[in-house]
Amino acid sequence: MSNKVKKFFFDIDDTLYNQYEPFRRAFEYSFGDRFKALNVERIFIDSRARSDEVFDMVSRGEIDKEEMYAYRIGKAFEDNGAYLSKPDCLAFQDNYETFQGKICLSEQIQNLLTYLSKQGVFLGIISNGPERHQWFKIKTLGLEKWFPKENIFISGKIGLTKPHREIFQYVEKRTHSQSDECLYVGDAYPIDVVGAKRANWKSVWFNRRHHVQPDDSEYTPDFVVESELELSELLLAIYHITLSFNEK
Structure with missing residues (x-):
């Protein structure tokens, strides 16, 4: 492990907060018992993968956000042997956004960020998504308490996206x-891990959903954690190793 790491950058969705929770609540509110045979978490995971498929197309203006929203949830239903009409897809998206307005950080993550911030550790955010939508989540989560505005980088604002190395070089x-003093924490292997490693950053794969790394993957994360407790323990260990090295 490098003893030069001194700057911690984070993804937002399903990293700093559990993105499944507002999805689950929106699903229950939208459909009740209509799709009770389906595994809601599986639908969520598949919708994230489908969203990643078309994100660059949205960024380039080839499809609009409404089309992306309908595509990702509609295809996730298809992946699980069910059908959802486009109006139902968009109605679900409206409910999902409503419940995203009620997201919050866990006590574990709050304590981690508070400790690192009090120690003077550099904290930053790199997030894919529309600027307005991501800032809505930043405000809702109260992230500016720990992340100065100048350390927050949203793809929709700067015109660069993960996993392209250019966004990390821009940061x-x-x-x-x-590059050797930066560490990036994210949940999505093909977006967060691949992007960070392309830029020669240290990478923490926060694998909440217990995904399997592709057999043909070119990049390997430096660390893998599967819970907020494991993430906290890892980042605190990295911080203290760097601190002890610098004090020698």
Whole structure:
């Protein structure tokens, strides 16, 4: 493990907060018992994968956000042997956004960020998504308490997206950082891990959903954690190793 790591950057969705919770609540509110035979968490996981498929198309203006919303949940239903009409897809999205307005950080994550912040650790965010939508979540979660605005980078604002290395290089330039002192925490292997490793950053794969790394994957995360407790223990260990090295 490098003893140079001193800057911690995070993804937002399903990293700093559990994104499944508002999805589950929206699903129950939207459908009741209509799809009770389906595994809701599986639908959620598949919808995330389907969203990643078309995210770059949205960023380039080839399809609009409404089409993406309908595509990702509609295809997730198809993946699980069910059908959802486009109006129902969009109605679900409206409910999902409503419950996203009620998201919050767990006590574990709050305590981690508070400790690191009090120690003067550099904390930043790199997130894919529309600027307005991601800032809505940042405000709802109260993330500005720990992350200065100048350390928050949203793809929809800067015109660069993960997993392209250029967004990480852009962040390096804006934060006066070197690649070997940066660590990135994210939940999505093909977006977060691949992007960070392409840029020669240290990578933590926060694998909440217990995904399997592809057999043909070119990049391997430096660390893998599966719970908020494991993430906290890892980042605190990295911080203290760096601190002890710098004090020598």
